[in-house]
Amino acid sequence: MRMVRIWPGRLLICLTTAMMWLGLALPARADASISTLLSSTLNDHNMVMLLIEPETGAIVDANDAASRFYGYNLPQLRSMSVQDLNTLGQDEVAAERRRAKVEKRNYFIFPHRLASGDLRTVEVYSAPLRDTGGRTLLLSIVHDITGKAVADGELAAYRMRLEELVTRRTAEATQAQSRLRFWMTLGLAMQTVLIVALVIAVMRRHSALKEVAHEAHTRRRAEEKLAIANADLQRFAEIAAHHLQEPTRRLIVFSQRLNKLLPNQANENIAFSLSTIEEQAGYLHALVRDVQVYLAAASPLGPITALDPARMIEQIRNDLRARFAEQQAELIVAPLPTIHMDTPRLRYLLNALLDNCLRHARPDTPPRIAISGETRDGRAILRIADNGPGIPVDFRARVLEVFEHLHAQAGSRPGTGLGLAVVRRIVTSCDGHVAIEDSPLGGIQIVLDLPGEAP
Known part of the structure; x- marks a missing residue:
């Protein structure tokens, strides 16, 4: 028959738990609350004690030993939850509780983080407790076992759980890093594609602007040349029309002069010719005049x-x-x-x-x-x-x-x-x-x- 060695610290925790269970399970007085009872009755005890709401994990009350151990004052502890102390996630805490149930033990081993950031390996003993309003709370007694010898089986199981936790966290971190690397690579690839597309668009725009500027310059030069040609043509037509006015005027004058010099217009052919010359000279004079008017x-x-x-x-x-x-x-x-x-x-x-x-x-x-x-x-x-x-x-x-x-x-x-x-x-x-x-x-x-x- 194998002898089981019980450590003095664990014996003290078991005795304290039994005393609390027997003493606090009795009906409380109507004018006393659980937090008042914990603070007044167990405040001077040197064991770390926490009163916890089981559904949310909120810390309802704590004693001075808990304040000294964790490095938080009592108002700070009362505003925190047990998840703020336990470095394990909710799923891992639930898994630890299931293992304790299978192993038929009433304590748990958790890594707790102090206010200074240090980690402590603790044993947590919990027992149910009812307040005056019928609410069920948990009275947890915390014992620091960091660096202390524990049973080989428990230590091996604890280390195995820690290794599983580290392995799982490492795998999750690796997966997250892989996903992050994938999305970063994809983002960089898309950014590269966008930059290349932007460079191509800028180059095309620059080329199009150069073509438009060249076409505008060519068109402007063509318009300038056309304007100069039109001005020259206009000027030539005006000068030509002006110089044509004098010959037409002289034709009219000399035809009229010949009519006066010929006595009685004896020759009908001469008279007809002179009248035709005068008529056509007059028409030509009017035509040249109207051309000048049209140009202007x-x-x-x-x-x-x-x-x-x-x-x-x-x-x-x-x-x-x-x-x-x-x-x-x-x-x-x-x-x-x-x-x-x-x-x-x-x-x-x-x-x-x-x-x-x-x-x-x-x-x-x-x-x-x-x-x-x-x-x-x-x-x-x-x-x-x-x-x-x-x-x-x-x-x-x-x-x-x-x-x-x-x-x-x-x-x-x-x-x-x-x-x-x-x-x-x-x-x-x-x-x-x-x-x-x-x-x-x-x-x-x-x-x-x-x-x-x-x-």
Whole structure:
């Protein structure tokens, strides 16, 4: 029969536990709590004692020996839980309790951490205790066995549990480190891919910016060259038209002079030739004049001011008084909106439209011209309607181009084919447009969109 050796310290713990079980299991007085009983009755005992709530592990009370052993004062201990002292996890504590039940022992061996950070190997003896409210608590007596001899079997089991704990914690740490290394590697790979993609995007953007800058520079140079070429062409056309004016004027003058020098125009062929020269010289003179006007029509020829078109139409009618009287023409002018333009171009525009109405009037009907207007969205809309023969719908867009004109009526003077083209060029330069519609008077109605407000 093997003898079991009982250490004096363990014998003291067993006796103390038995005394506490027998003494405190009795009904407590109604005016005393468990914490008061522990502090007043066992506070002077040199054994470490803790009163613990079993469900949460909260430390309800402790004695001075516990305060000295753990290095915490009593208020601090009462605010802590046993998990704050035990370095094992909850699952490991539960496993230790299951092992104690299987081994039929009423104590546990745990590693406890002190306030200083030192670890102590302790034996914990626990017994149930009821308070006055019927709550069941655990009275735990803690005995420090660090560095002391214990039974070989218990020591081996304890070391085995510690080794299992270290192995399990090491495996968990290794797994966590592997997962961390995997995610860090994946993150670095993704970061590298993003950096490479960003570098490629920056390089492409830089290349695209260089291409855009090159294209913009090329386009700007082309526009500058085109502007210079257009300016040279414009200047050449103006100079050519100016120099053509003098020969045409001389043709007219000398043809008229020959008519005066020839007595009674005895030779009909000579007279016809001279009249033809004079007529064609006059047409050429008008053509060169209109070419000059067309070239200058795209830009203002004076300051932009607020103009009254009705007053300007009245001035034009006075200038054409003889033609109006000869053709018995009727001009009706309704109230017109103010137009913001330069005076020379607006005068030419209105004069050309009135001349067009008189030139293309019906031979058997006196001309009727009605001019009306309105303001719409800051623009001045003018309508010039007549009772002439009209213009076929398919031909209305063509008559606005250069050198496109209708056949003149019998006995009327032919036009140069630039009048309506100049009108369109003037209106287009003002960001407007020209439209030809059917007239309520029976002929055509020309609609002009002009600036009604100061630019």
